[in-house]
Amino acid sequence: MRTSPPDFSRARVLVVGDVMLDRYWTGPVQRISPEAPVPVVRVRADHVRAGGAANVALNVASLGARVRLIGVVGRDEAARQLDEALDGTGIAAEWIRTERLPTITKLRVLSRNQQLLRMDFEEALDVAGAFDREALRDLFEQRLADCDVVVCSDYGKGTLSDVADLIAAARAAGKPVLVDPKGTDYARYAGASLLTPNVAELEAVAGAARDEADLLGRAEALQARLGLDGLLLTRSEKGLSLLRSAQAPLHLPAVAREVFDVTGAGDTVIATLAAALAAGVELPEACRLANLAAGVVVGKLGTASVSVAELDAALHPQGLDAAVLDEPALLARVAAEREKGRRIVVTNGCFDLLHVGHVKYLEAARALGDLLIVAVNDDDSVRRLKGPSRPVNACADRMRVLAALRSVDCVVPFAEDTPARLIASVLPDVLVKGGDYRPEQIAGHDVVTASGGEVVVLDFHAGYSTTGMLERAKS
Known part of the structure; x- marks a missing residue:
């Protein structure tokens, strides 16, 4: 499991599909119209954003990947505004201009972050002569050599009327093709690498499902029928499910802490997926990154994108649960912190009844580096060391209490009498122990010093001990 975003800087993504201009009028509502029972919005701001396939391209660009965008626009003011919205984003936008039809525009009227009305300005692009389809195919084929992954962003407006030809051309060129589908004619997406439909x-397309098993069965049957490498089912509050031939489904639960606006979340999923694959990430890990990105973007208003910094923060959530790790997760975290040049500190103990002596000791240990890991004896290990009446508190409770301390970054359990094996896996820069020890007596001393680390013995604070607390409680 990745602990940091990949290097997107060399990833190259080609996006083709229905581009549009998203326009927002916002202002307060202070009265109801005397003409009809509708609110009167006093418009105070007019914002424009790139939408549709252009928003997919923005999401790719926001991760630092190189992206080229192909779409159809009119010769009008909306097209000029779309160009202006994309200016400075790093997106290489190439338009097929149509004389007959306007640039697709969606105008939303909002008050206090609530959408009151949406007006669509558009004409179907899939009618004969609406735009030069041959010119779009030629431009697409010319740009295939300069990309790693292709995204077909279909909003059902007609730009992708010949999507089957585009998929065939891309696959013939050895390029993976991801499709965000629309409509009910999925046969035209046959041969694509992966589709990202919602439920x-x-x-x-596949019929209403009776239950979870039936839903996944229908998705797998559709994937097989279309000859796809995979199908990523976006499931709102249930997250994502990745289905691939002859492999168990991969279910990724939703990670959003607060859902503010789901507009554009599908764009973020396919954009992050494409950028990650283009950066060399394997499909399951790319799906995990896409799921995290979706959790970030639904906490924003309107069409939005996710930055590398936000994705990195999502990979390292704050809170008690994020600090309590199993060994594989801990080792992944250590590897990520080392890449950033962080100094790793490890200490260990039972920490059965936490007291002020422990707190002062852990604060001193944390001061020796950038990341303090506390290894905790599990319950069986404590019983072997302290007797059948211990521990007083279960391992899960002891770890959670430790995780609540500001000085502690990570807490991990171990089952042996000493943490020597775990320490050998982590190889900290500093190994800390409290008490009247010589460094060479401390478990893990040999491997730490052999790897260039140091072992530090800290004094325990007099007058504090778990045994003493228990004895006083009995008296």
Whole structure:
């Protein structure tokens, strides 16, 4: 499992599909219209954003990947505003211009972050002569050599009327093709690498599912019928499910802490997926990154994108649960921290009844480096060391209390009498122990010093001990 985002800087993504201009009028509502029972919005701000396939491209660019965008626009003011919205984003946008039709525009009216009305300005692009389809195919084929992954962003407006030809051309060029589908004619997506439908879109094509097993069965059958490498089912509050031939489904639970606006979340999923694959990430890990990115973007208003810094923060959530780790997760965290040049400190103990002596000791240990890991004896280990009446508190409770301390960054259990094996795996820069020890007596001393680390003995604070606390409680 990744502990940091990949290097997106060399990733190259080609996005083709329905581009549009998202426009927002916002202002307060202070009265109801005398003409009809509708709110009157006093418009105070007018914002424009790139939407549709252009928002997919923005999401790719926000991660630092190189992206080229192909779409259809009119010769109008909306097209000029779309160009302006994309200016400075690093997106290489190339348009097929149509004389007959306007640039697709969606105007939303909002008050206090609530959408009151949406107006769509558009005409179907899939009618004969709406735009030069041959010119779009030629431009697409010319740009295939300069990309690692292709995204077809279909909003059902008609830009991708010939999507089957585009998929065939991309696959012939050895390029993976990800499709965000629309409509019920999925046969035209046959041969794509991966589709990203939501549940409603899947059921519109494959039929309503009776239950979870039936839903996944229908998704797998659709994947097989279309000859896809995989199908990523986006499931709102249930997260994502990745289905691949002859492999067990990978279910990724939703990670959003607060859902503010789901607009554009699908764009973020496919954009992050494409950028990660183009950066060399394997499909399951790319899906995990896409799931995290979706959790970030639904906490924002309107169409939005996710930065590398936000993705990195999502990989390292704050809080008690994030600090309590099993050994594989701990080793992944240590590797990530080492890449950043952090100094790793490890100490260990039972920590059965936490007292002020422990707190002062852990604060002193944390001062020796950048990341303090506390290894905790599990319950069986404590019983072997302290007797059948211990521990007083279960291992999970002891770890959670330790995780609540400001000085502690990570807490991990170990089952042996000493943490020597765990220490050999972590190889900290500093190994700390409290008490009247010589450094060479401390478990893990040999491997730490052999790897260039140091072993530090800290004094325990007099007058504090778990045994003493228990004896006083009995008296």
